[in-house]
Amino acid sequence: MAYQFDFAPVIDHADLLLAGAGFTLALTAVGAVFGIGLGTAGAICRAWKLRPFDRLFGVYVEAIRNTPFLVQLFFIFFGLPALGVRMGEWQAAVLAMVINLGAYSTEIIRAGIEATPRGQIEAAQSLALTRRQIFRHVVLRPALAKVWPALTSQVIIVMLGSAVCSQIATEELTFAANFIQSRNFRAFETYFLTTALYFAMALLIRQLLMQLGRHVIVGRAR
Amino acid sequence: MSLVKIAGLHKHFGANHVLKGIDLDVARGDVVALIGRSGSGKSTLLRTINGLESIDKGELVVDGTALHDGRGDLRALRQKVGMVFQQFNLFPHLTAGQNVMLAPTVVKGTPKPEACDIAKEMLLKVGLSDKFDSYPDQLSGGQQQRVAIARALAMQPKVLLCDEITSALDPELVSEVLAVVRQLATEGMTLIMVTHEMRFAREVGNKLIFMHHGRIHESGDPKTVFADPQTPELANFVGAVQAA
Numbered sequence: 001m002a003y004q005f006d007f008a009p010v011i012d013h014a015d016l017l018l019a020g021a022g023f024t025l026a027l028t029a030v031g032a033v034f035g036i037g038l039g040t041a042g043a044i045c046r047a048w049k050l051r052p053f054d055r056l057f058g059v060y061v062e063a064i065r066n067t068p069f070l071v072q073l074f075f076i077f078f079g080l081p082a083l084g085v086r087m088g089e090w091q092a093a094v095l096a097m098v099i100n101l102g103a104y105s106t107e108i109i110r111a112g113i114e115a116t117p118r119g120q121i122e123a124a125q126s127l128a129l130t131r132r133q134i135f136r137h138v139v140l141r142p143a144l145a146k147v148w149p150a151l152t153s154q155v156i157i158v159m160l161g162s163a164v165c166s167q168i169a170t171e172e173l174t175f176a177a178n179f180i181q182s183r184n185f186r187a188f189e190t191y192f193l194t195t196a197l198y199f200a201m202a203l204l205i206r207q208l209l210m211q212l213g214r215h216v217i218v219g220r221a222r
Numbered sequence: 223m224s225l226v227k228i229a230g231l232h233k234h235f236g237a238n239h240v241l242k243g244i245d246l247d248v249a250r251g252d253v254v255a256l257i258g259r260s261g262s263g264k265s266t267l268l269r270t271i272n273g274l275e276s277i278d279k280g281e282l283v284v285d286g287t288a289l290h291d292g293r294g295d296l297r298a299l300r301q302k303v304g305m306v307f308q309q310f311n312l313f314p315h316l317t318a319g320q321n322v323m324l325a326p327t328v329v330k331g332t333p334k335p336e337a338c339d340i341a342k343e344m345l346l347k348v349g350l351s352d353k354f355d356s357y358p359d360q361l362s363g364g365q366q367q368r369v370a371i372a373r374a375l376a377m378q379p380k381v382l383l384c385d386e387i388t389s390a391l392d393p394e395l396v397s398e399v400l401a402v403v404r405q406l407a408t409e410g411m412t413l414i415m416v417t418h419e420m421r422f423a424r425e426v427g428n429k430l431i432f433m434h435h436g437r438i439h440e441s442g443d444p445k446t447v448f449a450d451p452q453t454p455e456l457a458n459f460v461g462a463v464q465a466a
Binding site for chain 1: 305325329373377383
């Protein structure tokens with residue numbers, strides 16, 4: 001007998017799914033703000049070769065880029081308590097996302113900074129701006145504008161990756177989906193709707209960040 | 223008393239000795255044209271005057287601010303020396319007006335409204351008062367270069383360095399930029415320019431410096447120097463550019 005699709009048992013738990021989606025978005029928002037902040041700091045240290053921070057960020061970037069996100073999360077949540085560092089599943093999830101995004105965005109933003117034409121730096125120097133002033137007023141905005149599409153993609157990757165936070169019982173979207181599916185055994189329907197939600201959230205974030213980039217980073221309507 | 227004084231200036235790029243003891247005095251209101259073949263050191267010499275190139279040995283004094291063997295207050299020096307570049311180098315994320323306002327507000331701490339007035343005045347001076355809100359990529363090369371001149375002037379420099387400022391322009395745009403420079407010269411601005419515009423150097427300049435192999439090979443009044451070169455190298459150079 002053919003499978004009878006029935007979405008009603010999932011729709012009954014729509015509140016759980018939507019709450020999970022909301023938590024995923026909140027996790028992503030906090031992770032993106034602090035992750036990109038951390039990445040900007042790392043990019044400055046790397047681009048300016050500020051010892052010893054450039055080396056430290058170099059090690060950090062390689063450590064994070066070459067290990068699985070799930071293992072990073074487990075290390076923070078299950079590993080760190082051995083050193084006396086205990087935190088709840090939300091703090092662990094946010095911290096893991098910030099650390100993960102921070103590493104990738106360090107390299108992305110560094111590329112933008114290093115793509116600044118030399119002539120613009122020289123023009124700013126000849127106007128007697130200090131190195132800090134040059135960075136803040138001449139380098140940063142064009143650099144972010146250049147790499148903004150790449151940063152946007154990275155934020156979405158991190159949002160999608162946050163699904164694994166369900167493994168430490170962070171009650172985000174995938175956790176909610178697993179819970180619903182375990183109650184009604186409607187795996188197809190549950191994960192179909194969950195997939196659609198992730199897809200919609202990814203589109204939403206991309207649109208939001210593109211608008212933000214256009215109006216705030218580039219700072220002009222074209 | 224000279225406004226810019228350079229004495230015994232040496233500069234190396236690695237093993238390459240590019241400036242081999244330059245002595246130069248520029249008085250207030252002088253318009254100095256630096257000419258010479260590619261690699262003669264003319265651009266490097268210009269760039270040492272505001273510290274874009276470091277100095278290995280020798281002395282540089284601009285209006286009382288000195289660098290001894292390359293050491294001294296670079297930012298104080300740069301506030302007295304403006305520079306305009308071959309490639310304009312406007313800041314692409316700022317409007318023409320914001321480009322001009324940036325240094326007065328950030329470096330001198332001029333309040334925004336006042337800096338805005340300065341920017342309007344400077345853009346008017348270069349004939350671009352209607353382009354205050356235009357972005358660099360909305361302007362022609364000649365217009366961008368005039369904004370770059372306004373940007374340098376907004377800091378009220380004692381001397382303005384021009385590094386081949388018409389070399390990247392389409393031929394029909396050269397004259398609008400040269401007209402601005404000519405105007406500055408008649409107003410008494412001290413100018414030091416590396417240029418390939420020999421006719422302009424002759425008409426507007428009152429001092430010509432011919433660089434050759436990292437030395438000042440010949441110098442003097444442009445009209446007499448062009449008419450009667452004393453060295454075969456300059457005679458050759460003048461012949462080559464006039465044939466072109």
